Amino acid sequence: MCGIVGYIGNQSALEIILSGLQRLEYRGYDSAGVAIYEDDQIHVHRALGKLIELRKKLDGDVPGKKGSVGIGHTRWATHGKPSENNAHPHSAGRVSLIHNGIVENYIELREELKGDGCVFSSETDTEIAAHLFNRALGTGLAPFEALKDTCGRLRGSYAFLAIDSDNPDRIMVAKNATPIVIGVGEGEMFIASDIPAILGATRKVIILEDGDIAELSADGIRVENDGKEVKRPVETVTWDPVTAQKGGYKHFMLKEIHEQALVLAETFRGRLNIQDKSVFLEGMNLTDEEVSQIDRVVFVACGTSWHACLVAKFYFESLTGIPCEVDYASEFRYRTPVYSDKTLFICVSQSGETADTLAAIELVREHAKTLAICNVLGSSIARRVGDVVFTHAGPEISVASTKAFTTQIVSALVLALWIGERRDAVSAEKRGEIISQLVHLPAAIDEAVKVEEQVKEIAKKFHQASDFLYLGRGSCYPVALEGALKLKEISYIHAEGYPAGEMKHGPIALIDEHMPVVVALQNSPLLFEKTLSNLREVHARAGRIIAVTDVKGNAELAEVCEEVIEVPYLSEELSPLLLTVPMQLLAYYVAVLNGTDVDLPRNLAKSVTVE
Ligand code: M6R
Secondary structure, X not given: OOEEEEEEOOOOHHHHHXXXXXXXXXXXXXXXXXXXXXXXXXXXXEEEOOHHHHHHHOOOOOOOOOOOEEEEEXXXXXOOOOOOOOOOOEEEOOEEEEEEXXXXXXXXXXXXXXXXXXXXXXXXXXXXXXXXXXXXHHOOOOHHHHHHHHHXXXXXXXXXXXXXXXXXXXXXEEEEEOOOEEEEOOOOEEEEOOOHHHHOOOOEEEXXXXXXXXEEEOOEEEEEEOOEEEOOOOEEOOOOHHHHHOOOOOOHHHHHHHOHHHHHHHHHOOOEEOOOOEEOOOOOOOOHHHHHHOOEEEEEEOHHHHHHHHHHHHHHHHHHOOOEEEXXXXXXXXXXXXXXXXXXXXXXXXXXXXXXXXXXHHHHOOOOEEEXXXXXXXXXXXXHOOEEEEOOOOOOOOOOOOHHHHHHHHHHHHHHHHHHHHXXXXXXXXXXHHHHHHHHHHHHHHHHXXXXXXXXHXXXXXXXXXXXXXEEOHHHHHHHHHXXXXXXXXXXXXXXXXXHHHHHHOHHHHOOOOOEEEEEEOOOHHHHHHHHHHHHHHHHOOOEEEEEEOOOOOHXXXXXXXXXXXXXXXXXXXXXXXXXXXXXXXXXXXXXXXXXXXOOOOOOOOOOOOO
């Protein structure tokens, strides 16, 4: 989720690139850099921190201010900590290159390039692409052919911009599974990862497609895909700059709900091996022996992340056979926890900065094994634990977490498979089954988002209710909790999540004809029937039931429900993910109808760094 900007034309590239990067600031970043061709050479400037740090470095008489060809980047770290060395552009010989995405096979390529005498100065996956491109150019290939050759070696997602000091009249571009847009001007071209970066300069854009390799000059573009020249249409953008930052959506929350299919694919990209029925987690410090000794897993987290832990507990118990508990970090930190060096503490945090979660991990990290499931590389939590599984959700801007939740759950599932495999606790067959289902998850999530129109209508019927009850059983009880939390956070309506089977022990007294009851009902032979009988109890008391389910066309369910929202079914393990999507959309549309500040709800902060 890095920001990319490039320029080729007759103006000074530097200012255009810096202001483009500034407009991408909402994506969040940890370092920035530019490469500008000027006076027969490429000048690279990079800085750790926000763009202002780079601007400070560029104060005064530094080379690169006059050049009219350049590329710039703001980094959201995925491989390698945030540092100046890891900041883009990365250079090799004649080449400077920037990248958004993840190169999956970078470890093997790095070894190959090292064997060829290439020297690496960063820990990034990107630098290998710079070396590959430079090596290909060195064999006499033209830039276009050299870039094709480079991309042919890479697996993963990428948007690359590269400049070559021997061919300074062009910028080379490659795109695969990561967005890139070209802005068309008069005798000048702009390139960016996101439309807002170039809106100030032009409204005419060309959207590149996966597999495109392009060569841009000041007044033209040549695009090839799969070895054949292709024409990509020039379109006109009508969005205002703020809408553009939100990808055309009214709120970041809605954008992030829609983004889930894409980022879930990023979460498991490079981690699943379908043939071997095994998972790969990069850079883990936990040894097989340590994994085999773990006798207890304790999850600690807050808010939505805590709900993700509740789902994770199901995965850990069934796939690793290790006893597992889930604790609120804010409670845990003030207790005297009992644990040993065989306990594995897993803290889950989107931001990696939540004060309570950080304090909980500080309490135990000296004497236990610690691991984080976290979205922000270089964050305080990521730096304090023994191992980190990054969620790769990209910056989450809306205060209400959506994509963070689903990527945390998938990360936990991958981690449970990884541990289960090392402990021989899960058969290869079961691993293979889950891995193949995961591969289908992004498409199923995209399908689930299609209930949006139906949910909008349901929100119109229920948005004035003063209370909601959310129910679920098994791994869908956390989904009910998360649905209720989303509604509370952004619509300010009281909502309570409850295990469906517990309803008769109290909350059933609340049910009357005014009470909407939202239920997450998974396709499970046992739990579906059990939950259905709880719904009959609600129905008998005139409660208004909204069911979210991955069971298709069940007549008995339809009989007791006022509304049934159906999403695709993949497996019981993945039900919580798919059932979450309508819950997020329902909270969103209720809040919109009630006119609240959806992305910045009252009294809340994105990252709670105080007690
Ligand atoms: O950054 P973290 O995941 O540690 O944040 C934890 C909670 O503060 C967070 O999930 C909060 O509950 C969200 N606003 C939920 O939408």
